[in-house]
Amino acid sequence: MAVASEPPGAYRAAVVHRFREPLTIDQVPAPELAPGQVRVKVEASGLCHTDIHAAHGDWPVKPNPPFTPGHEGVGIVTELGPGAIEVAVGDRVALPWLAYACGVCDYCVSGRETLCLQQRNMGYSIDGGFGEYASAFARYVVRVPEGIDPLDAAPLTCAGVTMYKAVKVGGTRSTDLVAVFGVGGLGHLAIQYAAIAGGHVVAVDLFDEKLELARELGAEFTVNANKEDPAEAIQRLGGANQALAIAASPKAFAQAYGSLRRGGTLVFVGLPADNRVELPIFETVLGAINMVGSIVGTRTDLREVFQLHGAGKTRLIREVRPLDSVNESMADVEAGKVAARVVFEL
Numbered sequence: 001m002a003v004a005s006e007p008p009g010a011y012r013a014a015v016v017h018r019f020r021e022p023l024t025i026d027q028v029p030a031p032e033l034a035p036g037q038v039r040v041k042v043e044a045s046g047l048c049h050t051d052i053h054a055a056h057g058d059w060p061v062k063p064n065p066p067f068t069p070g071h072e073g074v075g076i077v078t079e080l081g082p083g084a085i086e087v088a089v090g091d092r093v094a095l096p097w098l099a100y101a102c103g104v105c106d107y108c109v110s111g112r113e114t115l116c117l118q119q120r121n122m123g124y125s126i127d128g129g130f131g132e133y134a135s136a137f138a139r140y141v142v143r144v145p146e147g148i149d150p151l152d153a154a155p156l157t158c159a160g161v162t163m164y165k166a167v168k169v170g171g172t173r174s175t176d177l178v179a180v181f182g183v184g185g186l187g188h189l190a191i192q193y194a195a196i197a198g199g200h201v202v203a204v205d206l207f208d209e210k211l212e213l214a215r216e217l218g219a220e221f222t223v224n225a226n227k228e229d230p231a232e233a234i235q236r237l238g239g240a241n242q243a244l245a246i247a248a249s250p251k252a253f254a255q256a257y258g259s260l261r262r263g264g265t266l267v268f269v270g271l272p273a274d275n276r277v278e279l280p281i282f283e284t285v286l287g288a289i290n291m292v293g294s295i296v297g298t299r300t301d302l303r304e305v306f307q308l309h310g311a312g313k314t315r316l317i318r319e320v321r322p323l324d325s326v327n328e329s330m331a332d333v334e335a336g337k338v339a340a341r342v343v344f345e346l
């Protein structure tokens with residue numbers, strides 16, 4: 001049995017002091033654990049585009065600086081706060097976006113905890129995984145099964161579960177054609193989950209090397225949207241049963257819509273800064289098109305994601321970097337210079 005280690009007095013963490021200014025690596029005092037919380041010694045933490053939006057204060061509801069981003073943290077529980085009974089010291093856990101939910105509202109009790117209005121979010125309203133330690137609510141961490149590399153578990157904690165859920169929400173069945181718009185940190189996993197669900201995948205991106213990666217990961221067809229109209233190309237294949245709009249551009253959403261066959265489903269996943277897309281009413285009604293938003297995934301979804309990875313069914317494309325590279329890494333992600341996911345090793 002593992003023994004709780006001495007609480008750290010202070011630890012290194014990447015901190016946002018002001019929106020749109022570089023993060024600094026500070027020594028931050030370890031906060032006291034609130035009831036139900038645990039302390040986790042972080043081993044790995046993935047960099048998601050949402051962390052960049054958080055650091056920029058891009059969204060209508062903003063975090064309160066100073067704060068530490070990161071909602072793909074994975075680490076070992078070192079200390080239990082009062083009443084934290086759901087995990088034990090020594091457990092490896094993931095610290096996802098949904099850091100806390102009320103547990104009793106309609107959404108929480110009907111398996112839709114990610115819609116809870118009382119929710120708090122890791123790396124946003126609660127300090128996140130970009131530090132040597134993080135505090136988290138024991139009920140909302142998810143155990144990482146033995147044998148899974150923490151450097152893989154980190155990107156699965158947001159990118160993985162987000163795409164796993166989007167494929168679930170889209171309702172992919174075997175023989176369906178699934179169009180994946182955007183082959184990056186999210187898209188490379190979307191291709192794999194759509195294929196696991198039995199779908200045939202057509203991947204769309206602007207760069208040939210990303211399309212090559214898509215083929216390696218199981219896409220049967222690829223379309224370079226710089227060279228041809230993806231909607232037309234996918235209609236030539238019969239049209240998509242589901243189109244996953246991942247790329248953060250309204251144009252990609254419109255193209256994804258245009259790629260659907262009648263009765264198809266457009267799944268909204270990406271969050272473009274430009275928050276509008278124009279879609280036709282007539283074709284939507286006559287074609288009985290479905291449109292649905294998908295937001296991260298529940299603890300159950302994340303358990304399933306880990307189960308699939310443990311069974312060798314998914315592969316992560318990731319680049320491991322030190323936390324000190326946080327500003328440079330954010331710039332590289334924004335410039336599209338990262339193949340899929342940056343994971344900080346703590």
Ligand SMILES: [Zn+2]
Nearest residue numbers: 048050158159
């Ligand atoms: Zn994320």
Ligand SMILES: [Zn+2]
Nearest residue numbers: 102105108116
């Ligand atoms: Zn709730």
